[in-house]
Amino acid sequence: MASIRQILPIVLSIQITVAVGFTGWISFNNTENAIQKLTRQLSDNLNLLVGQQITSYLEESMRINRAATIALTNGTINPNDISQVQKDLFNKFRELNTQNILFYGNESGTMVAVERKNDSSFLLRIREDSDNPNRPTYELSSTGVRGKLVNTELNYDHRVRPWYIAAKKAGQAIWSSVFVSTTDGELTTTRATPIFNSSGVLQGVVGINVSLKQIRQFMLQTRPSDRWNYFLVEANGNLVATTSDAPIFEKKGTEIKRFEVSQSADMRLRDAGLAIQKQFNGFQNLQDLEVVEFEFNGEKYIVSTHKLNKDLQLDWSVGIIVPKSIFMQEIDANRRFTLIVIVIMLGANIVIGLAIASWLLRPIKDLMSAAKKIEEDSFDPEELATVAERKDELGQMARVFQEMGSTILERQNGMKRQLSKLRAEKDEAKKMAIASQMGLGNSLQSILNRSRAARNK
DSSP states (O other): OOOHHHHHHHHHHHHHHHHHHHHHHHHHHHHHHHHHHHHHHHHHHHHHHHHHHHHHHHHHHHHHHHHHHHHHHSSSSOTTOHHHHHHHHHHHHHHHTOSSOEEEEETTSOEEEEEESSSSOEEEEEEOOTTOOOEEEEEEOTTOOEEEEEEEETTOOGGGSHHHHHHHHHSSOEEOOOEEOTTTSSEEEEEEEEEEOTTSOEEEEEEEEEEHHHHHHHHHHHSSSTTOEEEEEETTSBEEEESSSSOSEEEETTEEEEOBGGGOSSHHHHHHHHHHHHHHSSGGGOOSEEEEEEEETTEEEEEEEEEOOGGGOOOEEEEEEEEHHHHHHHHHHHHHHHHHHHHHHHHHHHHHHHHHHHHHHHHHHHHHHHHHHHHTTOOOGGGGHHHHTOSSHHHHHHHHHHHHHHHHHHHHHHHHHHHHHHHHHHHHHHHHHHHHHHHHHHHHHHHHHHHHHHHHO
16 A cells, blocks of 8 residues: 555645646747737738838829929919929929939920939930920939930830820829839839819829839838848739849830739749738738738748728738748747746756655654554654654644653553562462472371381381
8 A cells, every 4th residue: 555655745746747737838828829919910010111111102202293283283383384394393303302203294295304313413304395206314413404415215205105194094193004114124103193274174294203113122121131021012913012032024125024923933922922812812802901821841931911001092012921930939949948947947846845745754754653663662752852843733743642652651661560560479479389389298298207107116
């Protein structure tokens, strides 16, 4: 039969192990849920940050376009005087410190565009003669003085450009479809606003080209590391900008082929696009904030998307692709530390539990030993002196044992003395009986001897 000394430490160890293990399990589960929540929140926050920067950039172009439009529609500037328009556009361009091309083209065929060359000089693209199909480009000083001829663009007519046609047809401010700029060969969109006279006749279109290359720069500057991949996509899935080095369009002669996210040469970006296509059946079905998980090369990734502000009138979404391991590295380190702490705590608790068990069992062992010695008549009350000094129940029991043992020992000693006395009295009586028998025998012998002597006479 197992003893308390064996069972109690085992029971305490099991209870401590179960308690610490269960606490650790709850901690790990809560940590995993917290990681999931933190990962999504961080992705969403970064997505919102990138979206706000892109929105701010596009809204700035809208404000500049609106400012130029107001000057041409309120009578301050004559939209048919290209020289006057040039001065006004240059002043606004310099005052508002934009990096994009600001321009105006009228129905007669003349147009003017101002763009920044560097911090102190500008470029002027102007078609002053509607009969001349070419558009020369000149240097402009910081004061707007025309300098030397830089180049000449042949057969340029803004009236056949998509942005002009779309604004003229819409009759209101629009964003053009994304196209490849003839200026820098990069993807560009135009904010274009038609100008009408008091009779409702179209005078021309004010526009500002928004270079999407700048958006890529924003993305590159914002992302925490190169393991993060940002992208901007239209509702039809066509890429507008991305931090990936993979091309987002290709040019074959005069034809431009743009790539969808799911067609990107960047395999990670492509898989993210396919995951969104699978879950939402296209980017046009995305809501304000969406998060999708997918696997790439055996690693789990998160793609978080966020639609741009509706006030921009652009159905574009910003996406962030990030591996979950980025969030898990520090968490895993914390988990390992937590596991070590749990193991140390478990070991310490077991040692403390065993010490407590020993503290409880040692006096019990002494009491058992005392009981055995009482049985063997070898009990010494001083052996329980240490236990008897305790102020708890075990100390009280030890004092009872001392008193009981002393009483039993005293009684046993008294009984032994009585037994010894009885044995002595018994031996004495036996001796007396023997002596008496011997005396009787001698008397008979004497009588017999005297009887024989009398007969012989």
